[in-house]
Amino acid sequence: AVYDAQGCVVTTDGARLAVAFPGMRLGSFSGALVLTVYEGTNLIRVESVASTDLPSVAYKYDLGLTDLNLEGSRIAWRDIANESHSYSLRGPANSDHVVLRAANRLVVAETNGGAIAAFPPPHTFFWAREIEINVGNNWYRKDDESSFSFGIRQGEQEVVERYLANWSLYSAPPGSEQHMAGYFYPTLGDASEAFEEALAFTTGDVYRPLPGYQVMGSHYHTNLGRELMASGSIDTRLSDFEVLRAAGINIAGPVDRPRDATQLEELQWLFEGAQRHSDDAFMVMPEMENTNLLGGHWDLLFSHPVYYVDERAPGTPLVTEHPEYGRMYNIGSAQDLMTMIEAEDMLVYMPHPRTKGSTGFPDAVSDTDHFRNDRYRGAGWRWGMGSDLSEVRLSDHRVIPLLDDMNNWIADSSLRPKYLLAITETYFKAPGDDIYANGPVSYLRIGELPEPGNYAPIVDALMDGNYFVTSGEVLIPSHRYDGEGANTTLTAEVQWTFPLDFVEVVYGDGETTTTQIVSTKDLPPFGSQTFTIPFDATGQAWVRFAAWDSAGNGAMTMPIRLN
DSSP: OEEOOSOOEEEEETTEEEEEEEEEEETTEEEEEEEEEETTSOOEEEEEEEEOOSSSEEEOOOEEEEEEEOTTOEEEEEOTTOOEEEEOOOSOOOSSOEEEOOGGGOEEEEETTEEEEEEOOTTTTOOSOSOOOOOOOEEEEEOSSSEEEEEEOOOSSOOOGGGGGGOOOEEEOTTOOEEEEEEEEEESSOHHHHHHHHHGGGGGGOOOOOTTOEEEEEEEOOOHHHHHHHHTOTTOOOHHHHHHHHTTOSEEEEEEOOOGGGHHHHHHHHHHHHHHTOOSSOEEOOEEEEOSSSSSOEEEEOSSOOEEESOOOTTOOSEEEETTTEEEEEOOSHHHHHHHHHHTTOEEEESSTTSGGGTTTTGGGTTSTTTTSTTEEEEEEOSOTTOOTTOSSTTTTTHHHHHHHHHHHTTTSSOOOOEEEEOOOBOOOOTTOOTTTTOOEEEEOOSSOOOTTOOHHHHHHHHHTOEEEEOSSOEEEEEEEESOGGGEEEEEEEEESSOEEEEEEEEEOSSOEEEEEEEOTTSOSSEEEEEEEEEOOTTOOEEEEEEEETTSOEEEEOOEEOO
């Protein structure tokens, strides 16, 4: 970064104040350095707000504070086993960044009688990775005998070899305003106090419990059935589920991919293994990702174990009896598939719409009988894939517009609304992986978990849209719509940690989507409030509610029909 500031621009908006210093250049980018502070918290947001006119720019960024006084200072962090460490900076000066594989993306500098925590936005800092391995998101550097630097970084060469192909970067469309942000939290206390205050914004990287709800994560490529088969024991305990459970997830959806030769056997190990990893506080709910018949990739969610094969020879009945697995479906067409799904109380979601193997989908099948079936619930929501830092909401350019498009496509029908399901698209997991930062979750209003193997209450909640999706920092414990026509009102309770930016009511008439935004920038962090927002529902077909904070985090309810 090169700074050539000739002055500054100071603006206030509600309970926040921003100071922008124009004249900043970063490679092909130019713009301003912007510092934002918020009433009621020590949190400081530091960002480059910049753009480039070059085509096809992909980029990463690092950020830090330099020229800190070395005398009496130290760097503190916790490793991926959550053990505390510190370095007093008494060694030789560093010629490069010292990379820290620090837990929670957090490093603290103690200096001049206080402490400063440095951490990135919890979710927008990560692009389209398919792993949660902590490759080192923090750094420090002793610059000379009197000063040091520290901050946040994005990995480059530390990647496990088999994941190099999808180690993506941000996209910067020409002229788009990219917000390359980081956070600092200064305190007059020591390192432990800075840790505590900074971790509060992500509740220690744990999805916090909400009475009456269960927290569901979905689409984990852990290959549960295949891994158990390879281990030789159905009772092998896999570490994947230990780290998911530790992150506050109550329902974990591992997704396997069928292999023709061993599909039935893998299904058996998947179903049996899921039950053996489940108890009254944690449930493993089997899923299968498929790439045939319905267009693009699509996930099957089970209400109970169901056996099927992806072939149906001429003259073969749809349903046959297998000598070992019992009732079995022989699937040869989309109609066969939807018949099984309806008969067995199953659901379909497209996990990564409009990208990867689902590029062009579900748009290309929007008029088909299977997409317009109520059992085809909708699509997966995850940030990262195809995103850039001009987005205000997580997956603002790809998935959220699709949610509204899908409901406009079916606005003239009697179908249920289409929904989003929070997914991860990540693979094997181990202790120390950054689970919280790399995956959203769905909060299902189902009360207690059902018995292992009985996933029907979960399927019912998903079918009815009785849930909301969230990155974790923003929760919507309750909401309702009252009145009709021009006198319709939304009432919603919202909880948040980072300073809240806005709440919105979004509705569509089958052609046009309307977004009614209410600014919340006058509210302090760590708040809870019930919002009452009137809107005109005349001629509208569906409506949903969402809330977004200043770090790009948010939560969305599922749409309901208005007519």
